[in-house]
Amino acid sequence: MKKGDETRARMVDATARLLTTQGYHGTGLGQVLAEARAPKGSLYFHFPGGKEELAAEAVRRAAAEWREAVLAVVATAPNPLRAIRAVCELLASRLEASGFQDGCPVATIALEASATSDLICEATTEAYRTWQQLIEDRLRALGLPEARAARLATTVLAAVEGGLVLAKASRSGEPLRRVGAELEVLLGAMAPR
Amino acid sequence: MKKGDETRARMVDATARLLTTQGYHGTGLGQVLAEARAPKGSLYFHFPGGKEELAAEAVRRAAAEWREAVLAVVATAPNPLRAIRAVCELLASRLEASGFQDGCPVATIALEASATSDLICEATTEAYRTWQQLIEDRLRALGLPEARAARLATTVLAAVEGGLVLAKASRSGEPLRRVGAELEVLLGAMAPR
Numbered sequence: 001m002k003k004g005d006e007t008r009a010r011m012v013d014a015t016a017r018l019l020t021t022q023g024y025h026g027t028g029l030g031q032v033l034a035e036a037r038a039p040k041g042s043l044y045f046h047f048p049g050g051k052e053e054l055a056a057e058a059v060r061r062a063a064a065e066w067r068e069a070v071l072a073v074v075a076t077a078p079n080p081l082r083a084i085r086a087v088c089e090l091l092a093s094r095l096e097a098s099g100f101q102d103g104c105p106v107a108t109i110a111l112e113a114s115a116t117s118d119l120i121c122e123a124t125t126e127a128y129r130t131w132q133q134l135i136e137d138r139l140r141a142l143g144l145p146e147a148r149a150a151r152l153a154t155t156v157l158a159a160v161e162g163g164l165v166l167a168k169a170s171r172s173g174e175p176l177r178r179v180g181a182e183l184e185v186l187l188g189a190m191a192p193r
Numbered sequence: 194m195k196k197g198d199e200t201r202a203r204m205v206d207a208t209a210r211l212l213t214t215q216g217y218h219g220t221g222l223g224q225v226l227a228e229a230r231a232p233k234g235s236l237y238f239h240f241p242g243g244k245e246e247l248a249a250e251a252v253r254r255a256a257a258e259w260r261e262a263v264l265a266v267v268a269t270a271p272n273p274l275r276a277i278r279a280v281c282e283l284l285a286s287r288l289e290a291s292g293f294q295d296g297c298p299v300a301t302i303a304l305e306a307s308a309t310s311d312l313i314c315e316a317t318t319e320a321y322r323t324w325q326q327l328i329e330d331r332l333r334a335l336g337l338p339e340a341r342a343a344r345l346a347t348t349v350l351a352a353v354e355g356g357l358v359l360a361k362a363s364r365s366g367e368p369l370r371r372v373g374a375e376l377e378v379l380l381g382a383m384a385p386r
Contacts, residue, residue, distance in 0.1 A: 162355030
């Protein structure tokens with residue numbers, strides 16, 4: 001990787017971390033540059049669209065990373081329902097280990113900025129679409145018809161994201177674990193086999 | 194109401210609105226004072242703890258208002274499952290009517306600030322506890338045992354809050370409506386009668 005590309009990647013990674021812990025408005029560009037050990041001029045060189053473009057890129061990067069992390073959990077789980085529960089457990093443990101600073105790299109910025117920024121809205125829409133598809137594919141593999149699998153996948157994704165909101169709100173992994181356990185029961189009762 | 198109390202109430206209302214649309218870090222105290230038509234000195238007179246205390250109070254006020262709004266929906270719905278769907282429809286319509294600026298007054302600040310502020314964490318914990326209890330009571334009235342009703346209530350609340358995140362992320366009411374329709378089916382299959 002060229003030096004410029006390395007700097008760019010460090011800026012994107014730093015932004016993704018900061019968006020996760022403190023959101024879009026709470027993240028200053030000075031802080032991004034300091035954490036990424038990047039010179040001031042590099043921001044507009046790599047991201048002519050400034051903070052908005054950098055944040056959209058960080059959302060995309062973080063969404064791709066979480067997709068890989070979730071696929072790794074799915075690969076070791078005995079079935080898709082157990083995998084959903086394991087993902088909730090992974091999120092709960094990460095939250096606890098970080099003193100509830102960690103969380104979802106997409107949710108906070110989506111609530112703060114997707115209504116006003118087209119660039120950010122595109123990135124958050126795509127991030128959730130990717131995760132929804134991942135769940136939908138597995139629900140269809142369980143034998144659920146297409147339309148139902150899509151609706152259920154949205155609901156599962158929403159419950160996990162919302163569980164994360166409740167967990168951060170109360171500084172407790174318990175809501176996420178409840179969601180994981182309950183989704184396993186609810187989906188187990190729904191799946192045709 | 195005394196004039197000072199009126200000023201205080203306007204400040205809390207303005208803060209609740211601003212937290213909903215732009216979050217905690219995106220909301221400046223100057224903006225709150227301007228929207229509330231309040232003199233600068235009134236902030237620390239009414240809220241010695243500053244922005245943190247004001248925001249915690251706004252979360253409590255907004256949570257109580259939403260509790261009333263949800264109870265009004267529940268009162269006119271034919272049953273609790275239909276009520277959950279109607280609440281999702283209400284949230285989706287409000288989001289659409291506001292150009293996706295509106296949303297949950299608690300979620301954004303919970304993601305941004307509950308990990309670092311004890312005052313805000315107390316307020317967001319209490320807000321979600323109140324809403325969860327409202328759902329739990331109705332699930333128990335359907336005949337579900339206590340522990341199951343509690344776990345399901347957390348999951349329902351999480352799915353609705355997460356549906357709101359997905360809706361804001363993609364500027365579409367569709368995820369919330371999917372969650373409402375799917376929760377009605379899932380809970381209908383679970384309830385003993």
